Amino acid sequence: MDATWILRLDAVGDGPRIAVKDCMDVAGTPSTVGCRVIAADALPATLDAPVVETARRQGARIVGKANLVELCRHADGINPWTGTPVNPLDSARVPGGSSSGSAVAVAEDEADIGYGTDTGGSVRVPAACCGLVGLKTTAGRISTQGVFEFSRTLDTVGPLARDVAGAALGMAMLEPGFTIAEPPTGTPPPLARLRLPDVDPALDAAIDDALRTAGLQTTDVRLPQWRSWITAAKDLASAEGYWAHRHLLDRSEHLEDRHAGGIRQGRDFTAAQVLACRRSGRAASAHLNALLDRFSALALPTLAFEPPRIGEVRRGSMTYLTAPFNLAGLPALALPVPRGAGALPASLQLVGAAYTEESLLALGAHVEAALAANRR
Incomplete structure (x- = not known):
């Protein structure tokens, strides 16, 4: 069984091939979201999600519905029911998720572009694991209508x-007329090099080497609020995920245990706690956008450690360096950084101010x- 795909589709034409994560409506096909409970009742969609419709209008070919983590709920890429897509860089390691199939389809040249969702890192983490470019877009820039909801605040x-050229093409398929910005003239402002604890020193060093190779000046920045932002992002996803998925608990015996448990964890959050998480998000956005008034981008690794071997995943830790940017609503680009013979690539994460994807891709x-x- 090819665990990359939930469903392959025949697509005629010569436009770019797009693998659509199986949480987005494609007319004539059901969306299973990698979940037995949902698949049992899923009917074929009558309409394309706007992101799919827009791509088709520009000549894109939808070549299939790609596999994913059940309910888009974890970043490891593992799905015991539909199978786990094989990481093309190292089959013993996780492919990253939750947009695992979209990433592997692109890495294996079965698609030119993969569409994924990113609630806490689910585009950037599989990009990092599979040696790809992945773009988390500004909250609200790209429609999520017709896309399975996990967290209405955080989903992108x-x-x-x-x-990068492929990622720009992917953006142009999502937003007609999108183009990469022209390179800046003169000396660009320095980057803010975020320094965070508990990052593999070898990965930090690879990121620093890449920035030096690119001739980019950096200024070290530390964010003492980081862990509180991680907590707010996690709690907000948990609370909103409960409201979106609570009906599935009626058949929880057919859910993977960790996802059933994750849904239950969200039911005890009060409205006041949810509002506090959203206030934290606004504060994070204001703080980071103010920082980006002085710097051209923020730079840090995408993952704090190499992609784990299957069976060794530490729950929650794969989004340690990504989730706060969902909380803040900012765009973030994951870019592979080669590390020499025998070593898996590192992944550089570049973060821009809201609605600056054009400049971020240029960088x-x-x-x-x-x-x-x-x-x-």
Whole structure:
């Protein structure tokens, strides 16, 4: 069984091939969300989700519904029911999730672009695990209508691709007319190099080397609020996820235990606690956007450690460096950084101010080109 796909589709034409995460409506097909309970009752969608419809209008070919973690609820990529897509860089390691199939389809050249959702890192983490480019978009920029809801505050849709140009094409399929910004003239403002505890020193070093290779100036920045932002993002996803998924608990024996438990964890949050989490998100957004008035972007790794081996995943830790940017609603780009023979690539995460995906991809293209030139 090819665990990359829930459903393959015949797609005629010569437009870009898109793998759609099986939580987005594609007319004529059901969305299972990788879940037996939902699959048992799922009917074929009557309409495409707007993100799919927009892509089709521009000539994109929808080549299948890609596998995912059940209910989009974890970042490891593992799904015991539908199977776990195989990480093409190392089959013993997780592919990352929850947009696991979208990532693997692109990495294996079965699609040019993968559409995924990112609630706490679910586009960037599989990009990091599979050596891809992945873009988490600004909250509210891309429609989530017709997309399975996990957290209405945190959910976003974004592209995965093999390079920055592919990610830009993916954005243009989502938002007609989208183009990468022109490179800035003169010396660009420095990047804020976020320094956070509990990051593998070898990955931090790889990120620093990549930024130096690209000729980018950096200023170290520390954020003492980081762990409180992680807690707020986790609690908000838990509370909103309970309201979105609580009906599934009637058949919880057919859910993976960790997901049934995750849904239950959200039921005790009060309205006041949810509002406090949203206030924390607004504060995080204001703080980071103010920081980005002084810097061209924030830079840090996407993962704090190498992709874990299957069976060794530490719950929650794979989104340690990604979830606060969902809380703040900011765009974030994951970009592979080669580390030499035998080593898995690191992943550089670049974060911009709200609605600056054009500039963020331009910066990513600059780094990508510099790293490629350095390898020649």
